[in-house]
Structure formats: C-alpha cells, structure tokens
Amino acid sequence: MITVSRFVSIAEQVSQSIAPQWPLSQWIAVNPFWHYRQQPVSGVAAHWRYCAGSRLLMSPDFYWQQWQQNQIAPELVTEDMVRELDQRTQSRELLPQWRNLSQWVDKYQQRRRKMRWNDEVVLQISQTCGLFMQFPTRFQQAGKDSSLYQHWLTISRADRGIETLMDEADLNDLFAELPDDPHELISVCQASFLTDASDYALRCYCQALISDLWGWAAAMAYQDARQQSQWVFELLCIRLAWEYILWQLAERTNTAVYQQLQQALATQIENCEGQVSHIEEYNDVLWQWQAAYERSQLKTLKFSPENSDKAANETSVVQAVFCIDVRSERYRRALEQAGERLGVSTQSKGFAGFFGVPLAVQMKEQNVPHAPGLLQPAYYVKAPERKHSVMSLLSNLFNTPVSMFSGVEALGLGKLKELLTGAPGKLATADDTAVSGSAIFQADGQASVESLVSLCEQALAGMQFDSFGKHVILVGHGSHHSNNAQRAGLNCGACGGQSGALSARVLSRLLNDGEIRKHLVDRGVQIPADTRFYSALHETVTDKVVWLSDSVPDQVKCLFSNATEALTTSTNGSAKQLKKQANHWAELRPEWGLADNNVLFFGRASRLTSSETVGSNFLHDYCSERDPKGALLTQLLSAPGLVANWINWQYYCSVTDPKQLGSGNKLLHNRVANDIGIFEGNGGDLRQGLAWQSVHDGSDFVHRPVRLQVIIEADEATIQRALAGATAFNELFQQQWINLYRLNAGGELCQVTAE
Amino acid sequence: MTEWLTLSGVRPVLLALVALLALVVTRYAVTNFRLDPRRRSFVSKLVGCLVAVLVLIVSNHIVVFFVAWMSISLQLHRLLMFYPERDRAVLAAHKKFILARCSEAFLGTAFVLMYLNTGSFQLDTILKQFATAPTSIPQHIAAVCLVMAALIKCAQLPLHGWLIQVVEAPTPVSALLHAGIINLGGFLLLVTVPLWSNSVLAVWLLCLVSAASCCFAALIMATRISIKVRLAWSTCAQMGLMLLEIGLGYYDLALLHLVAHSVYKAHAFLSVSEVAVIKQPQARSILRVSLVFLIFQALVAATCWWLLGDPKWLPSALLAMALATIWMNLHQWLLRFAVSVLAIAAYLLLGALVQQVVEPQPPFNSLLLEPIITVLFNIFAFTYWLVHHTPSRRLSQRWFITLNAGLYLDEWLTRLVLWLWPSHPIRYYQRRSRQEGRL
Numbered sequence A: 001m002i003t004v005s006r007f008v009s010i011a012e013q014v015s016q017s018i019a020p021q022w023p024l025s026q027w028i029a030v031n032p033f034w035h036y037r038q039q040p041v042s043g044v045a046a047h048w049r050y051c052a053g054s055r056l057l058m059s060p061d062f063y064w065q066q067w068q069q070n071q072i073a074p075e076l077v078t079e080d081m082v083r084e085l086d087q088r089t090q091s092r093e094l095l096p097q098w099r100n101l102s103q104w105v106d107k108y109q110q111r112r113r114k115m116r117w118n119d120e121v122v123l124q125i126s127q128t129c130g131l132f133m134q135f136p137t138r139f140q141q142a143g144k145d146s147s148l149y150q151h152w153l154t155i156s157r158a159d160r161g162i163e164t165l166m167d168e169a170d171l172n173d174l175f176a177e178l179p180d181d182p183h184e185l186i187s188v189c190q191a192s193f194l195t196d197a198s199d200y201a202l203r204c205y206c207q208a209l210i211s212d213l214w215g216w217a218a219a220m221a222y223q224d225a226r227q228q229s230q231w232v233f234e235l236l237c238i239r240l241a242w243e244y245i246l247w248q249l250a251e252r253t254n255t256a257v258y259q260q261l262q263q264a265l266a267t268q269i270e271n272c273e274g275q276v277s278h279i280e281e282y283n284d285v286l287w288q289w290q291a292a293y294e295r296s297q298l299k300t301l302k303f304s305p306e307n308s309d310k311a312a313n314e315t316s317v318v319q320a321v322f323c324i325d326v327r328s329e330r331y332r333r334a335l336e337q338a339g340e341r342l343g344v345s346t347q348s349k350g351f352a353g354f355f356g357v358p359l360a361v362q363m364k365e366q367n368v369p370h371a372p373g374l375l376q377p378a379y380y381v382k383a384p385e386r387k388h389s390v391m392s393l394l395s396n397l398f399n400t401p402v403s404m405f406s407g408v409e410a411l412g413l414g415k416l417k418e419l420l421t422g423a424p425g426k427l428a429t430a431d432d433t434a435v436s437g438s439a440i441f442q443a444d445g446q447a448s449v450e451s452l453v454s455l456c457e458q459a460l461a462g463m464q465f466d467s468f469g470k471h472v473i474l475v476g477h478g479s480h481h482s483n484n485a486q487r488a489g490l491n492c493g494a495c496g497g498q499s500g501a502l503s504a505r506v507l508s509r510l511l512n513d514g515e516i517r518k519h520l521v522d523r524g525v526q527i528p529a530d531t532r533f534y535s536a537l538h539e540t541v542t543d544k545v546v547w548l549s550d551s552v553p554d555q556v557k558c559l560f561s562n563a564t565e566a567l568t569t570s571t572n573g574s575a576k577q578l579k580k581q582a583n584h585w586a587e588l589r590p591e592w593g594l595a596d597n598n599v600l601f602f603g604r605a606s607r608l609t610s611s612e613t614v615g616s617n618f619l620h621d622y623c624s625e626r627d628p629k630g631a632l633l634t635q636l637l638s639a640p641g642l643v644a645n646w647i648n649w650q651y652y653c654s655v656t657d658p659k660q661l662g663s664g665n666k667l668l669h670n671r672v673a674n675d676i677g678i679f680e681g682n683g684g685d686l687r688q689g690l691a692w693q694s695v696h697d698g699s700d701f702v703h704r705p706v707r708l709q710v711i712i713e714a715d716e717a718t719i720q721r722a723l724a725g726a727t728a729f730n731e732l733f734q735q736q737w738i739n740l741y742r743l744n745a746g747g748e749l750c751q752v753t754a755e
Numbered sequence B: 001m002t003e004w005l006t007l008s009g010v011r012p013v014l015l016a017l018v019a020l021l022a023l024v025v026t027r028y029a030v031t032n033f034r035l036d037p038r039r040r041s042f043v044s045k046l047v048g049c050l051v052a053v054l055v056l057i058v059s060n061h062i063v064v065f066f067v068a069w070m071s072i073s074l075q076l077h078r079l080l081m082f083y084p085e086r087d088r089a090v091l092a093a094h095k096k097f098i099l100a101r102c103s104e105a106f107l108g109t110a111f112v113l114m115y116l117n118t119g120s121f122q123l124d125t126i127l128k129q130f131a132t133a134p135t136s137i138p139q140h141i142a143a144v145c146l147v148m149a150a151l152i153k154c155a156q157l158p159l160h161g162w163l164i165q166v167v168e169a170p171t172p173v174s175a176l177l178h179a180g181i182i183n184l185g186g187f188l189l190l191v192t193v194p195l196w197s198n199s200v201l202a203v204w205l206l207c208l209v210s211a212a213s214c215c216f217a218a219l220i221m222a223t224r225i226s227i228k229v230r231l232a233w234s235t236c237a238q239m240g241l242m243l244l245e246i247g248l249g250y251y252d253l254a255l256l257h258l259v260a261h262s263v264y265k266a267h268a269f270l271s272v273s274e275v276a277v278i279k280q281p282q283a284r285s286i287l288r289v290s291l292v293f294l295i296f297q298a299l300v301a302a303t304c305w306w307l308l309g310d311p312k313w314l315p316s317a318l319l320a321m322a323l324a325t326i327w328m329n330l331h332q333w334l335l336r337f338a339v340s341v342l343a344i345a346a347y348l349l350l351g352a353l354v355q356q357v358v359e360p361q362p363p364f365n366s367l368l369l370e371p372i373i374t375v376l377f378n379i380f381a382f383t384y385w386l387v388h389h390t391p392s393r394r395l396s397q398r399w400f401i402t403l404n405a406g407l408y409l410d411e412w413l414t415r416l417v418l419w420l421w422p423s424h425p426i427r428y429y430q431r432r433s434r435q436e437g438r439l
Helices: A004-016 A041-052 A060-068 A079-091 A101-108 A117-134 A148-158 A161-166 A171-177 A182-193 A199-211 A214-227 A231-253 A255-300 A326-342 A390-399 A401-421 A433-437 A449-463 A501-512 A514-522 A554-570 A575-583 A631-638 A640-656 A716-725 A727-734 B011-032 B039-058 B062-080 B087-118 B123-132 B137-153 B161-168 B171-179 B181-191 B200-221 B227-247 B251-270 B286-308 B313-329 B333-357 B369-389 B394-404 B410-420 B426-438
Strands: A318-323 A346-351 A359-362 A367-370 A379-382 A471-478 A532-539 A544-547 A599-603 A617-621 A669-672 A677-680 A683-687 A709-712 A739-743 A749-751
Touching: A004 A182, A004 A199, A004 A231, A041 A199, A041 A255, A060 A079, A060 A255, A079 A255, A101 A117, A101 A231, A101 A255, A117 A148, A117 A161, A117 A214, A117 A231, A117 A669, A117 A683, A148 A171, A148 A231, A148 B394, A161 A171, A161 B410, A171 A231, A182 A231, A199 A214, A199 A231, A199 A255, A214 A231, A214 A683, A231 A255, A255 A709, A255 A739, A318 A326, A318 A554, A326 A346, A326 A471, A326 A532, A326 A554, A326 A617, A346 A449, A346 A617, A359 A501, A390 A401, A390 B313, A401 B011, A401 B200, A401 B227, A401 B251, A401 B313, A401 B369, A449 A501, A449 A514, A449 A631, A471 A501, A471 A554, A501 A514, A501 A532, A544 A554, A554 A575, A599 A640, A617 A640, A631 A640, A631 A716, A631 A727, A640 A727, A669 B227, A677 A683, A716 A727, A716 A739, B011 B039, B011 B171, B011 B181, B011 B251, B039 B062, B039 B171, B039 B181, B062 B087, B062 B123, B062 B171, B062 B181, B087 B123, B087 B137, B087 B161, B087 B410, B137 B181, B137 B200, B161 B171, B161 B227, B161 B410, B171 B181, B171 B227, B171 B251, B181 B227, B181 B251, B200 B227, B200 B369, B200 B394, B227 B251, B227 B313, B286 B313, B286 B333, B286 B369, B313 B333, B313 B369, B369 B394
Parallel strands: A318 A346, A318 A471, A359 A379, A471 A532, A599 A617, A599 A709, A709 A739
Antiparallel strands: A359 A367, A532 A544, A669 A677, A739 A749
8 A cells, every 4th residue: 555645746747747738829849758758768658558548659550561562671670570560460459558437437337328427527627627728817816826626626516517417416415525635635536446556556547547638738737837836736636536526426326337446446456567568568569660660761861971071161152041940951952952053152051940049029918939948038029019909809899798799780791801812821020120120138128238249159159150151141931821720830840839030030130230240259250241141031831932131132032032933843832822822711731841850960961962851851050070079069959959859759649649649630620718729629638739631631641750860960979978968868869769870971870879 | 483482582682691601611611621532522511501501592482491491401410420430529410410300390380380271382472371361379389380490490598509519510511500501590580570470479489588598698608718619609699689689570680680690600710720819808897887888778779769769779788788898998088989979870870771771660579578688688798797897706706607507508408319319329339449459
C-alpha cells in the first residue's frame, strides 16, 4: 500500500508532463511528448500506447508497403526483421490497453439504449473547462488562484441535466458528497479502490485519465506555465472524481457490475507492467523498421564535397536572409537561380525567422509575442491605440442577445456582398507604421541604444556574415488566406505564429540607423556605408514577395519577381490557381505548410545539391570554421534545433495518430472559447495537433513520418562539445527523438552515435 | 400550369433567396471538398436537397408540397449522416429524423383535413375557400396542425435539441440548414395565413411557444462556449422571433426578418473558422441599463402611436433593446443621440412606408396577446442584464448555470430517442474494433 502523498506526487508529475498548447491566435507547433524527452522514445511510445492507445509508430502494414515499394534500402533490413514484420501484418494482434472505470462500466452495464458514460464524462468536463476559459470574469474571480476543481464542483452540483440524461437518480447526492479539496479527493479514491495499486499502476492510471482530456490539459498547461496555477492537476482530479462517482454508483446500485469492476481493476493493476513490456517487445521490430525507413529517406539527399570556397572571396551584391522554414528552401533555390540568370551575384542565408529580435506587441489586454515559444520576448513595441471601431460595435450588436433581433433585421442584409464574394484572404504585413516605426521598449522603459546595439550585434553574429553586400534583404514569411482557425500554424513558427513582417521591419530599421552603425563599428562590426538593409515578406501560398521597405532598388525587385515567376511556373499550380487558393474562404488546404519536413541542416546550404528534396529541409546557415569553440552551434541546437523538433513531432504525431494527436476533420472544426482551441463537431475533448486536411491530400499522406534528421557540417569534436552544452537537444538525441548526422568533407553523412 | 405551380405572395422573394443560397453554398462546398474523395457524393446530396426546397416553394399542389417537404428532410438526413462513424452526429440525426416525421404527421393531417373540407388539391383554391368560410372544428384542428408542423420544423423549444447537436455535420450543411431549410416553417405559415389566422387557439399556441423559445434560446446562446453552438442557439431564437412576428400579423416584418437572417446566418456559418473574439459584457449597474431601455421603449412606442396610429408594442420593444445596447457601448453623448435619433427616424419611416404599400391587416387576434408578449420580452431583457452584468451575484450565477444547461429540456428527448433507436448497436462496435485491430 502506498501513501496518499505518493499518489499526489505521481498525479502532479503526470500533470506537469503535459506539453502546452498555445491559443489559436498564437498557435505554434508543439511536440506533445516534450516533457518525456529524457526517456527513450520506444519506452514512452509503449507506455502511452498502453495507457491511452496513442500511436507513435505507423502500422505494420505501412512498413510492409514501403518495403514492397522499395522505399526501404535492402541493406538496412535483416531477414529477422522481414519475418517478424510479416508475422505482425498477418496476426493483427490487438495490443492491450488500460481501461478507466468509465470504460469498464460501459462494458459491463447494459447501456445499449442509454448514453454511455465515457463519452458523457469527457463531454461534461470539456464543457466545464470551456466555461471556465470563456467566462473568466464569472468563474475566475480569484485570478490565478481560481480553482478549476472548485468550479467544476459548483457547476456539477447545480446541474440537474446529467442525472436525467444518464437516468441515474443518485448522481446528485454523489456530487454533493465529493470532497471540496482535490488532495482529499485523492485520498478517498485511494482508500476506496486503489489500496493495492503500485506506483507504476498509478502512473498508468493517471496518464490514462488525463489522456481522455489531453487537449484541455494542454491548453491548461499553457495557462499554468504563465501564472503558476495548477489547473492540469485539478483537471486530472476532476477526471478522477468521475471515476470515484462511477465506482460509488456501481457500489450502491448494481452489485454484479460492482464485483466485475473490482475484479477488472485488480487484474489490470497487477498486469499493467507486464502489458507495457509486452507492447515494447512487440514494437521493437517496428522501431527497427522505422529507423531503416528514416535512414532510407536520406538516400535522396545529395551533398557536394567541400571545395576551396570561391564564393568566400567575392561578396555578393544581393544578400537575402530567409527564415529556416522548409518553405523558404524552395524560394531560396529559385532566387539563387534567378540571380544566375540575371547575372546578379546573389547569396541567400537561412536564419530563425524572428531574425534574433525577441519582440512582442503590447496590446491593451495582452502582449502578442513575435518570438519562438520557448523564448520570453525581451523587447516590445506598443500597438497603436484603436478606438472602438464601427465593426466591433456591429459585431457586438449581432452577438448580444437583446440587440441581435433588431440588429439582424436592420443590418443582416449588409452581409450580402461578403456572402457573394467570400471573405478575402488576409496577410499581416505589420504595415501599421506606428508599430514598426515606433520606439522599442524593454521591461524598464525605452530600450537604450546600447541594448539595441547588442541586439543587432547578436543577430548579425548569428547570421554569420562574412562581408556585407550592397543590398541585404531580410525576408520574413507569412501565409495569405482566411477563414482557418489554425491559420497561425501556417505563419512563422519562430515568430510565435505571427507573420515575420514585424521582426524584419524592426531589424532592418535598426541596421540602417546611422547611430547604431557607429556603435557597431566600436564593437568590431563594420557595415559598409553603401550597404542598405531592406525588409520583405515571403507570402507562402503564392510564393510572392511583398516589399515592406520603401525605395527598394529595381534590380532587387526584378530579381525577386523573376524568382517568383520561375517558381510558380515550375510547380503544377498556376499563379491563378494559387491566387484563388489564397483568396477563397472555403479553401481547406491553401498550402501544405511545413508538411514533409524531415531534415534540419546546419551548414552551407550550397552543399546540398539534390533538387528532388527541395521543400522538406530546414536550412540554417552555419560555418564551423568561424565557430571554433562550438558556442554558436550550442545556441543553434538549443533554439532552432528545438523549434524544428517541435514542428517535426507535431507533424509526425498528426500522421501516426490523427485521432488522438491530430485535430480531426477541418470541415467540422468548431472554435471554443474564442481562441482557446477547437472541438471537432459538437463536443468531446479540445483537439490538438494538425487537422487531417493539413497532412493528407485525399489519397495519401503528404508528410512522411520521419523523426527529424539533424545534419551538421562540422567536425566530430565540435559537435560533441556543442551537444554537451545544449542539454535539451542532447536529451532528444540520446533518447532517439531525433536522428543526428555529421556531414564530412567528402559529402557523406556519418551517423553520430549516442553514448 | 397554375394547378401545379404558383408564384404568389412571398414566393418570388424566397425563390430568389434560395437560389442565392444554393449558389453560394454549392460553390463553397465544391471548394471545401477539393481533394476530398467523397466530394461528388457530398455535392450531389447537397444539390438534391436544394432542388427539393425549390420544388416546395413553387408547388401549388398539396400532394407535391407534402412530398417535397418530406423529401427535404430525408435528403437532409443523408447529409447529417455524412460521417456515420460519429456517434453524436448519428444521435442528432436520429433525433431530427424522428421529429421530422412528427412534423410531417401534423402537416399530413392538416392537408387531409383541408382536402376533405374543400375537395381540392390546389393550395390557392383551398385558401380562397377557407378565407370565406366560417371557422369550424376541422378547420381549428387543421390550423393547430399547421402551426405544430411549423414549430417543429423551426426547432422551437422544447424540441430544439437536434438543431444544436447537428453542428456535427460539415460547415456547408450547417449553413444550408440554418439559413435555408429551417425557414420553411415560417414559409409554410406565410403561405397558409388564411387557414390558421382565424383560429384563436392556433394563434395563441404559435405566439406563446415561439415567444418563449425566442427569449430562452437567446439567453442560452450567451452562455455557450463554442462558436457553432452559439450560432445554432441564435438560429433557434431568431426563428422564434420570425414565427412570433407571423403570429402577431407582422407578415412584412417577418419576411424581412427571414431574408435578412438567412443572409446573416449563412455568412456567419461560412466564415466560422475566422478567429474572432466575442467580447464578454462588462459588469454594469443594471439599474442604468434598465432605465435607458424603459425610456427608449416608451419613447419609441409613443411616437409610433402618435405618427402611425399603432404602438407596435413588440417591434418597439426590440428596437429599444438594441438602442439601449448601443447607448451603453458608445461613450460620446453626441454620438449616442445621433445614432438613436437616426435609428428611430428610420424605423418610423419604414413603418410608414409599409403602411402605404401594404393594406393594414384586420386585427384578428386578441388585443391582449401583443402586450403580454411584450412584457415577456421585457422580462427577458432584464434577465439578460441581471445574468451578464452582475456576474458575481448568486442569483446570476444560478441562472447562468441553468441556462447553460439548456433549462434541462433536451435530456428527456435524448433518452427517448436512444430508447427508440439505439444508435450504437453492438455490431457497429464489433466492426470498428476489427478495423482498429487491422490498423
């Protein structure tokens, strides 16, 4: 028998291991297993498969199919692997899974003509969470001390609907008898039905419970991280309280079911550890196949041998810095080719899309960060104060019950034009000059010139400029479309789901500033007087470039439009079709976003020569000769490296387990609590991950389920040194959440092996 | 031709509206399902449904009318069952299926009685005969049946649950349903006015049920958390108002409401994924709001009475509510006055214009009915302000939770539907677990 405090601490650990999900307006990719990075991926996969049915591997059929289609290199496959895979595709074994009491009750009770418990429990908790987030002035008066559990108790005790619906008259007495304190609840649960549970079983149980409400747990984890509340833990307690209620209900009303429950739970508690290791054993060969599959994907990647740099000596006229996003790769190639065609020496670079400027826009109610999710913005600009616009007054008129009747009669027909034309696509270009032209602030007032100079210095150091060309263009990116709840996911992930326009504008303005340049000279950064920085925005649906700076030279404009033209004619969609996709409000797949991302390359992009893999690589420029201590590489692994891992795992999970870790069918998306998240249809849990339409084209997946393949162009010692410094990245690597390769001078990939 | 077809009364307007919706929704669905393997199946179902609506609108023969009416709901059922693996979608579709049959039973009874009384299948002939004939018992029954059919079709309380739950269907279906099909109850009543408007029982039934639905659904709407469900409750309320306006004899206003609401709701559903924030009302003194509202109401009703010879209780109350909301949201006095004066002037002008064009209807209902309903709407407005402007009061909290639960009206119906039609048979589960085993 374990103590109550042990149970509490297990519950807390499980709650804290839920990765956060950002609200829709700042929706960025997250690795749902981020907090499990210190454990081997195969173990975590087996564990979650048992507890929640989550799939982190494709089905045996998938690997078999890939093998049959020669997508997996034969030299990576042994006979044993083939035999075992064949056996698994034949047997179709049902893997064991933990069941919660609600599921057992559904199984043992005759509920054919009644609502079933598990669904209804999830729906009830989900709706309660929605109320909590949607009506903060009503339900969160105590701010961060507001208790989600208390809120749920209040609602459940007042509600008379669920006992009618489920046809259980005792339900309300049971709600009334529930302890008011979550810790006390845990102790009564432990005393009544978990007396013999081991630590291991309790952990499984907690994970199984929280996985029913994974989406809400993730949304609450985001809140918890910002205000030191314990809402995920309380959510787990709410789910546990339902189990306690069902247990008591069975005890009071149905002895037969009660006995079956007791027995099922006892067996389950006894067997769980063995079951998990059974799954791990079963999955073992599949992980081998997965690894072989991943390794085979690298075959198409071609690198040129290192040559004595000819480009290093001459400086390009046009230098363009892009985000490392996989969509930039396409454009960078096109731009360089256009440069060759037009005879303008052009160089492109890859850098994190916020250009090293951790900015936030300060609005009236909240700050909107334009920086990666793991980074706290240190600087902010003030948004212009908007007066109550006519539009907001009108929408208020339609949404307030007392005014909506006259509102609709008087103004409903006003929507006719937009109904016929559709809502046009939107692209945030931060053209509010008040925003990008205004002063930059830090926590303690306006940012000093020194701090801005250091900011510029760091950004330039990160971009590793050898020398400055005449025109340096900072190209952020954003997506031009509308009517998509997950729109932020197609914007720049490094800019917190916003477009990269603001960061590009701000940094180019700072770098053109005479005073800052003077200070930069003092710090050893010499920017030639005739070098100008410009900002632009790469629009990723149509591959057009929107100029943010004024007075861009015609030569540069011509170069970019040439690249755009080449790109749109080479892809199968015509420019007209793409424009339609960007502007049609019913379009569910305006673009494929970061689908099929699988390689992160730190090195000279020019060495990557294969053309068929364009569009699936994150390219970050890195020159190891200029980073002898590996300090920059450490930074790169800990920032873009992690962002890429989050993006990659979001796509990976949405493909391997679209039901639980993807957000379902976009046709059914239903926004919840303004921008907290989405339901699929009317209820169930809040959804996380990518929609089916974002990873599937109707006939097949457009994303290959491959763990991120990080390739570094540096020597072994530098890599090891950098790994030692980048703790989180190293953990991901050691536990096989990512693959790591070194690119040698000969253009071959050498696997870096974990210790 | 006139035996079968007619374009009298409100039909041309509705025809134009449905054609517009058909164009917009079909175009939307075609793009929505781009790359979807089931695109053809979806669009053909959608078009089938739209064709049935068009037939219904122009048909003059009661048998054709009935068949079209039934066919709409059957086609809609196929659209609602587009994802049969979704338990809740199936449950909602079954609920809708059962209620639709009830509505058809009422409509069928009404039509049979109409035929027996007049011996004609032509809707216009029947109506002509009924308008002159003295009210008889069968006519009363037919009137009540028609009203019941319309109330069920328009998802009025307490039979509203399916409308909320069918947001499980793809967005274009919701747009079609909420902007088009749901209006057919109103259409039915508008084209059969002479039939039911002489029956006091039918009129009272219609007005009281729709008024209650309108008020409660609007209150419930403001307590819901997801955008589609909010829109669905708002439809329920708006349909209530439309039926109420029909019941009170404001046919022109009802038609305007029908068209304006359709356009608004189609737009709202089709743009549902745009991330937008609905502002929560701030805590305010309800005394001030109520005072502003009462002054406006008195003012509007008085000017109406003075200039148009009729206080128009209900429209005046509704206008006053909207004006009170605008008043509280604007912060400059000049703007407040300007907007109020303009709105009232436009309202009076419109009222006068309508009086010029349309002959005033003979007052057929009891003089008491409209004032009673106006009082109900006043209570509705005060309740809203009480619940939402004073969130920390106990009473407000209790009301909020009850409203959020939908007044516990739908639970019984869900149980009944599940009992009648278990939507998750064992076989389905076996099939699914076999499939999962394979994956």
